[in-house]
Amino acid sequence: QQQVKQSPQSLIVQKGGISIINCAYENTAFDYFPWYQQFPGKGPALLIAIRPDVSEKKEGRFTISFNKSAKQFSLHIMDSQPGDSATYFCAASWRYSTLTFGKGTMLLVSP
């Protein structure tokens, strides 16, 4: 019930392309879905987050799409840049729970 499944494990995208990372969850009580970005040697940092009352949230080149009926959400990175190369984690929580993280996606944007 607490699991968050993330795919793909790794992703290579050309500069200027669109990076797409997907996550699925089982616990319908989850009501907060953040994405964290982690650069090598650093701790994860919040990138963008969504709550289930909206289907999409956009911040700059980063967009979360949320499908409540399918219990899925995804991160889209438009016009991907080499500086976006990092590991991305999706996560989920409900009102009184600790964040449950996916296993991460290593993104490499080739120049």
Place this chain on the structure above:
Amino acid sequence: GAGVSQSPSNKVTEKGKDVELRCDPISGHTALYWYRQSLGQGLEFLIYFQGNSAPDKSGLPSDRFSAERTGGSVSTLTIQRTQQEDSAVYLCASSLGPRGANTGELFFGEGSRLTVL
């Protein structure tokens, strides 16, 4: 300091030895978390502290793991009789308020990389 501070940044130890990892959260943050990051395993929750409440220890993998938080600030994660499978990066995070959807952002430190030989 401005962010979450963890020490040591790297620790190499021999199997069977005890280790202590320290976390200094952001000043004023009441919640503190420990997570473990192993290759291919994502971020595994270990323990959560909130103010003076009893900690949530539900993520600790065995009784060799323990943690304490003194004075509502600095926390120490202790691993006794270390095993090779304990090798990982141990991440500490803090947040302004209690856990859950109403609070949002966790601020992570850079982690302590533990290698057990």
